[in-house]
Amino acid sequence: MAAHGLRLAMLAGVAAALWAKGSGVTFSHDVAPVLYHHCATCHHAGAVAPFPLITYADAARRADLIAAVTANRYMPPWLPAAPRFAGERRLTDAEIALLARWAAAGAPEGDPAETPPAPHFPEGWSLGAPDLEAEIPSPFQVPAEGPDLYRCFSVRLPHHAQHYVRAIEIRPGDPKVVHHALLFQDVTGTARKRDAGSGYDCFGTPGFLPARGLGGWTPGSGAITMLPGIAETLYAEADLVIQVHYHPTGRPETDRTRLALYYTSEKPRRHLIDVGLTSNRIDIPPGARDFRVTDHFTLPVDVDLLGIIPHAHYIARDMLGYAVLPDGTRRTLIHIPDWNFNWQEQYRYSAPIRLPSGTRVEMEFTYDNSEANPRNPNHPPRRVIYGPASTDEMAGLHLQVAPARESELEELDQAIWGKMMRMLGGGVYRQPEK
Ligand code: HEC
Structure with missing residues (x-):
């Protein structure tokens, strides 16, 4: 013993x-x-x-x-x-x-015998045979060297019927060069006019409105499944548009990104709406370290917040989105302390967040246009204004919400339109003069 x-x-x-x-x-x-x-x-x-x-x-x-x-x-x-x-x-x-x-x-x-089996990365679609498979119209040549490319491809769909989409999967043709891909539907016909067969340059946004996002792909992400009862509507007249971010690898590469859609016959019981917080009051002097823009919106109805998509270009540094509930409680919806344009994602909450009517959602973005920002593309720093080009800046925080009661969809929609109209009326969308 x-x-x-x-x-x-x-x-x-x-x-x-x-x-x-x-x-x-x-x-x-x-x-x-x-x-x-x-x-x-x-x-x-x-x-x-x-x-x-x-x-x-x-x-x-x-x-x-x-x-x-x-x-x-x-x-x-x-x-x-x-x-x-x-x-x-x-x-x-x-x-x-x-x-x-x-x-x-x-x-x-x-002991090598203890090493677990190496992970396996299957080639096929992770949800089985899709209802619709499509790819960018022709293989895209990515040069060996040079800056990152942001390319939009218009993908025409064979059908002319409306569908409800329950899941989406995007697969890069060559994952070595594809940094991320975002999928939109275009009902304006813009993308099909601009795409002469091998896509068009589209840094930032795909160049049309309303660009209803349908999800995206970043390395390691799989299929995107909608929550039960909240399918996305794919409009009969829509073209799909894929924006692909290519990062040259040192060798010429060829990519043909593919996508798969899974439909459901079940009519959505609830609808997703994009609450866009944005600002174009962006005119950042060279050297400015904490140039700030804000926007806010008060929710007229109860909603469930499902996801959030932040957007800015290179010199944005700190991104904050938060909600002030009617009882004064403050809740962080997203905080990115050190933004990196290379890793644009569409974030989904692990569980929907209920925001009651009267909640004020806030966006607060800070830009660092000094030499101290390692991602500042300009040496020495130069004046940066609002705009879609890579040398401009933007501020966008998109909240994906579903009204708690479908009967209140219209009210929310109206309030969002009202916000947009006030911005347009106030001339807020005018670009500062260069
Ligand atoms: C979502 C994709 C992704 C995941 C997940 C990922 N990496 Fe990376 N990693 C990259 C990319 C892309 C690069 C090259 C570009 C860069 O440095 O940003 C890289 C670069 C690196 C480098 C080189 C850095 C340098 O300074 O040269 C190391 C080391 C590394 N990763 C380790 C890891 C480890 C360890 C993990 C897991 C704990 C991991 N990575 C997970 C994408 C990823």
């Missing part, structure tokens, strides 16, 4: 010593599961990241870099600091500490 207790105590002592040195952590047992779960979607052969993180050799030679980029939360790329979103790419503090201990211990491999 005593000997047994002594042995246990010795074992515990050895374990503690190993733990303290960090050498208890191995690739096979501890690190591989973290990499496979949080990194491999982008870090596998043929995916967007510049190298795979699958084998021991892949990871070991970059152990210190892995520790560094996870400690400062540069990887995995995930911009919002708050609140909780579905599909969040964030490591826990414990996972970050584990990667740091592993690197500090000299990246030990451990």
